[in-house]
Amino acid sequence: EVQLVESGGGLVKPGGSLRLSCAASGFTFSSYSMNWVRQAPGKGLEWVSSISSSSSYIYYADSVKGRFTISRDNAKNSLYLQMNSLRAEDTAVYYCARDSQRTFDYWGQGTLVTVSS
Amino acid sequence: SYVLTQPPSVSVAPGQTARITCGGNNIGSKSVHWYQQKPGQAPVLVVYDDSDRPSGIPERFSGSNSGNTATLTISRVEAGDEADYYCQVWDSSSDHYVFGTGTKVTVL
Numbered sequence: 001e002v003q004l005v006e007s008g009g010g011l012v013k014p015g016g017s018l019r020l021s022c023a024a025s026g027f028t029f030s031s032y033s034m035n036w037v038r039q040a041p042g043k044g045l046e047w048v049s050s051i052s053s054s055s056s057y058i059y060y061a062d063s064v065k066g067r068f069t070i071s072r073d074n075a076k077n078s079l080y081l082q083m084n085s086l087r088a089e090d091t092a093v094y095y096c097a098r099d100s101q102r103t104f105d106y107w108g109q110g111t112l113v114t115v116s117s
Numbered sequence: 118s119y120v121l122t123q124p125p126s127v128s129v130a131p132g133q134t135a136r137i138t139c140g141g142n143n144i145g146s147k148s149v150h151w152y153q154q155k156p157g158q159a160p161v162l163v164v165y166d167d168s169d170r171p172s173g174i175p176e177r178f179s180g181s182n183s184g185n186t187a188t189l190t191i192s193r194v195e196a197g198d199e200a201d202y203y204c205q206v207w208d209s210s211s212d213h214y215v216f217g218t219g220t221k222v223t224v225l
Contacts (some may be wrong), residue, residue: 035214045152045160045203047214059212062118095159102207102214103150105171107159 002026002106004096009111016086016115022079022096022108030074033057033099036081038092039110046092049081050099064090086115119208121217128223135191137220139204142185147206149187151180155200163202164189191222199224 008020022034036048049070050059058070069082079096091114097104122140129135139149149167152160162171164180167187177192191198204217 037216044201044219045154045205045216047205047216050214061213101166102148103162103165104152104160104205105162105165107161109159 002098004098004106004108006094006096006108006111009094009113011114011116012086013117014087014115017082017084018086018113020081020083020094020111020113024077024079024098027098029077030054034072034079035097035099035104036070036079037095037097037104037107039095040089040092048094051079083113086113088115091115118211118213119206119215121204121206121215123202123204123217123220125218126221126223128225129191129194130225131194131196133194135194135198135222137189137191137202137222139187139189139217140185141187141206144185144187144206145183147182147208149180149182150205151189152203152205153200154203160203194224196224198222
């Protein structure tokens, strides 16, 4: 069974940093691209970042480029999102999602990030 | 940047058919995927590549895509179908994934 479990969310002050993790199991992690998708309270889904299976290709939404860094450790079956210079508008539930031919076929349950003073 | 537009809400009686549109410039040339999200839960893929269903998704869910509009159709709507629905594409011109604005389906 495919499982994706996010962790690392919490309350952080504006300008602060946070690192999210996503632990994957139930599939060959190193064979799939992975993504982060977020959802602000009461709002729609917003794609944040994508990383290919070997980390060769990395993409970011314009709203986070230069502030967020996606990475992965295939030996640990883990996906990460380093978030710096956080803003109030970054407050959201952050989901990791498996990428299967440009479709997000499995999602984690999400971790809440709150940016507030 | 590429924009996908959905109606904010669709209301439908049980047993009837709900149609949710997703508008985008020449969207018919792209593969469209649809997600269902119930309150407090993660999204679930219900249709991929315009009209294919993942295993476990009822045949009542179907999709089509042509021209500037993609459509998710839910036949014989049930109370359990009440949720938010999002379309999604990969925009190769910007190397970005794009989600639609989302549609809340209410079962009357």
